[in-house]
Amino acid sequence: xxxxxxxxxxxxxxxxxxxxxxxxxxxxxxxxxxxxxxxxxxxxxxxxxxxxxxxxxxxxxxxxxxxxxxxxxxxxxxxxxxxxxxxxxxxxxxxxxxxxxxxxxxxxxxxxxxxxxxxxxxxxxxxxxxxxxxxxxxxxxxxxxxxxxxxxxxxxxxxxxxxxxxxxxxxxxxxxxxxxxxxxxxxxxxxxxxxxxxxxxxxxxxxxxxxxxxxxxxxxxxxxxxxxxxx
Amino acid sequence: xxxxxxxxxxxxxxxxxxxxxxxxxxxxxxxxxxxxxxxxxxxxxxxxxxxxxxxxxxxxxxxxxxxxxxxxxxxxxxxxxxxxxxxxxxxxxxxxxxxxxxxxxxxxxxxxxxxxxxxxxxxxxxxxxxxxxxxxxxxxxxxxxxxxxxxxxxxxxxxxxxxxxxxxxxxxxxxxxxxxxxxxxxxxxxxxxxxxxxxxxxxxxxxxxxxxxxxxxxxxxxxxxxxxxxx
DNA sequence: TCAGTTAATTGACTTTTATCAATTTAAAAT
DNA sequence: ATTTTAAATTGATAAAAGTCAATTAACTGA
Numbered sequence: 001x002x003x004x005x006x007x008x009x010x011x012x013x014x015x016x017x018x019x020x021x022x023x024x025x026x027x028x029x030x031x032x033x034x035x036x037x038x039x040x041x042x043x044x045x046x047x048x049x050x051x052x053x054x055x056x057x058x059x060x061x062x063x064x065x066x067x068x069x070x071x072x073x074x075x076x077x078x079x080x081x082x083x084x085x086x087x088x089x090x091x092x093x094x095x096x097x098x099x100x101x102x103x104x105x106x107x108x109x110x111x112x113x114x115x116x117x118x119x120x121x122x123x124x125x126x127x128x129x130x131x132x133x134x135x136x137x138x139x140x141x142x143x144x145x146x147x148x149x150x151x152x153x154x155x156x157x158x159x160x161x162x163x164x165x166x167x168x169x170x171x172x173x174x175x176x177x178x179x180x181x182x183x184x185x186x187x188x189x190x191x192x193x194x195x196x197x198x199x200x201x202x203x204x205x206x207x208x209x210x211x212x213x214x215x216x217x218x219x220x221x222x223x224x225x226x227x228x229x230x231x
Numbered sequence: 232x233x234x235x236x237x238x239x240x241x242x243x244x245x246x247x248x249x250x251x252x253x254x255x256x257x258x259x260x261x262x263x264x265x266x267x268x269x270x271x272x273x274x275x276x277x278x279x280x281x282x283x284x285x286x287x288x289x290x291x292x293x294x295x296x297x298x299x300x301x302x303x304x305x306x307x308x309x310x311x312x313x314x315x316x317x318x319x320x321x322x323x324x325x326x327x328x329x330x331x332x333x334x335x336x337x338x339x340x341x342x343x344x345x346x347x348x349x350x351x352x353x354x355x356x357x358x359x360x361x362x363x364x365x366x367x368x369x370x371x372x373x374x375x376x377x378x379x380x381x382x383x384x385x386x387x388x389x390x391x392x393x394x395x396x397x398x399x400x401x402x403x404x405x406x407x408x409x410x411x412x413x414x415x416x417x418x419x420x421x422x423x424x425x426x427x428x429x430x431x432x433x434x435x436x437x438x439x440x441x442x443x444x445x446x447x448x449x450x451x452x453x454x455x456x457x458x459x460x461x462x
Numbered sequence: 463t464c465a466g467t468t469a470a471t472t473g474a475c476t477t478t479t480a481t482c483a484a485t486t487t488a489a490a491a492t
Numbered sequence: 493a494t495t496t497t498a499a500a501t502t503g504a505t506a507a508a509a510g511t512c513a514a515t516t517a518a519c520t521g522a
Binding site: 412413414424425428429432444445 | 499500501502
C-alpha cells in the first residue's frame with residue numbers, strides 16, 4: 001500500500017460523506033490508512049447477525065439491505081442503504097456484536113473501517129461525536145415510524161408505505177423504477193410473501209402501479225399516499 | 232437557589248447514575264446548576280410528542296411509560312423507565328422535537344436538564360460522549376428485539392414476553408408483583424384491549440399467572456418463557 | 463439450448479385478531 | 493353512602509392475514 005499520502009479522497013468515497021466533514025486532515029488520514037475496499041455480488045453477506053462486530057463500512061457503490069433474522073427463518077428488513085452512508089449497528093460501543101445482517105442486493109463495494117479507529121475519532125473530534133449521535137438518533141426516528149407502520153397499519157397501508165419509501169429513498173432514479181423481489185417486499189412489510197403478491201396484484205389491477213416482473217412503477221403517488229395514511 | 236456549591240449529589244440522584252461517572256466535579260457542577268426537580272402524579276405528561284425538546288430528565292423516583300402516539304389514538308408503549316435513568320429521545324441532536332410521549336405511571340419526580348448543557352457535556356468529555364452513544368445503541372438493541380417480538384409472534388407470545396419484561400426489568404420487587412392496566416398491556420404488545428384481556432384470562436385459567444385486578448403474579452416463569460419463545 | 467433451480471402465482475382453507483355492543487366491576491368524588 | 497366515571501369483561505361476529513399445496517414462470521449454469 002503506497003497510498004498513505006492520499007488525503008481526503010479515496011475514490012469518491014469518504015470526502016463526500018457529511019459525517020466526515022468535521023475531521024481534520026490528520027484525523028481523516030487515520031481512516032484512510034486502515035480502510036480496505038471490498039466488492040460484493042448480489043446475495044453476498046457483508047455482516048452476519050451474531051458475529052463479532054469488528055468493522056463498520058462506508059458503502060461506495062451498489063445497494064444493500066439491512067435486516068433482522070428473526071424466528072423460523074423469517075427476516076425483517078429494517079432498511080436499504082445506498083452510497084455514501086456508514087453502516088454499523090447497535091453493537092458499536094455496546095457488545096460489539098452484529099445484531100443485523102447486511103446483504104448486497106446489487107453489486108456493491110464498501111470500505112471497511114475498524115471500530116477502534118471509529119472510537120478514536122469520536123474521542124478526538126467533538127463534532128464527529130455529535131454527528132454520530134445525530135446519525136444514530138435519526139435512525140431511531142426511522143425505527144419509531146416503522147413501529148407505527150408495522151403495528152398500526154393493515155397490509156395495504158404497509159405495502160403502499162413500502163413502495164413510497166422505495167421510490168423516495170432507495171430508487172431515486174429518473175425513470176422512477178423500483179426493483180425488488182416479492183420476498184423482500186414481504187420482509188420489508190412483515191407479511192407473508194403470498195399476501196404481498198396479492199396486494200401488489202390488486203394495486204396493479206387498479207392501475208395505481210405498473211408491474212413487470214420485479215420492476216414496479218408508481219402511477220399514482222397520491223393514491224398510494226392515501227392508502228398509506230388510511231392504514 | 233443557594234445550592235451552587237453542592238457537588239456530586241442532589242438527593243440520591245445524579246451521582247448514582249453510571250452515565251455521569253465520567254464527569255469531573257466541574258462538569259458535574261454544570262448539570263447541578265441548571266437542574267430543576269419536578270414531581271408528577273400518575274397520568275401526568277412529562278414530555279408530549281410533537282412539542283419542542285428543550286430538556287431531558289433524570290428520573291429520580293417513580294415509574295414512567297414512554298410511548299408513541301400513533302394512528303386513531305392508538306398508542307404503542309416502547310418501554311417503562313425506573314430511576315435512575317436519563318430520558319430523552321431521538322430528537323436530541325436532530326430536530327429537537329419530542330417524538331415520544333413520557334407519562335408518569337406512579338407518582339414520580341425528575342430532574343430536568345436542558346439539552347444545551349447536555350450538548351456541552353458531550354463536547355467537554357469524551358467518555359461521556361461514548362457513554363451516551365452506548366446508551367443510545369443499547370436502546371436500539373431493545374428496539375430490534377421489539378421489532379421481532381411485535382411482528383413475528385402471536386398474541387400469546389407477545390403477552391408472555393411482556394409479562395416477563397415487566398417482571399424482570401420493571402417490577403423487580405421481592406413479592407414479584409406486576410401492576411399494570413389492561414390497556415397498557417395492550418399498548419405494550421400492539422393488540423386490542425379485548426385480546427389482551429382474553430389472553431390474560433387464559434393464562435390465569437391455566438394457573439400460569441395469578442390475577443387480582445391490576446396485580447399480576449407469575450406462577451410459572453418457565454411456562455411463560457416457552458410461550459414467549461414459541462411465538 | 464436444455465436441465466435444474468429459484469421465484470412467483472393462485473385458490474381453497476384455517477387461524478388469528480379486531481370490532482362492536484352490552485354488561486359488570488372497580489375507582490374517585492361529593 | 494351514592495353518584496359519576498373509568499376500567500374490565502364477555503359473547504357474537506366480521507375482517508384480516510397466514511398456511512398449504514399445486515402450478516407456472518423466470519432465471520442460471522452447464
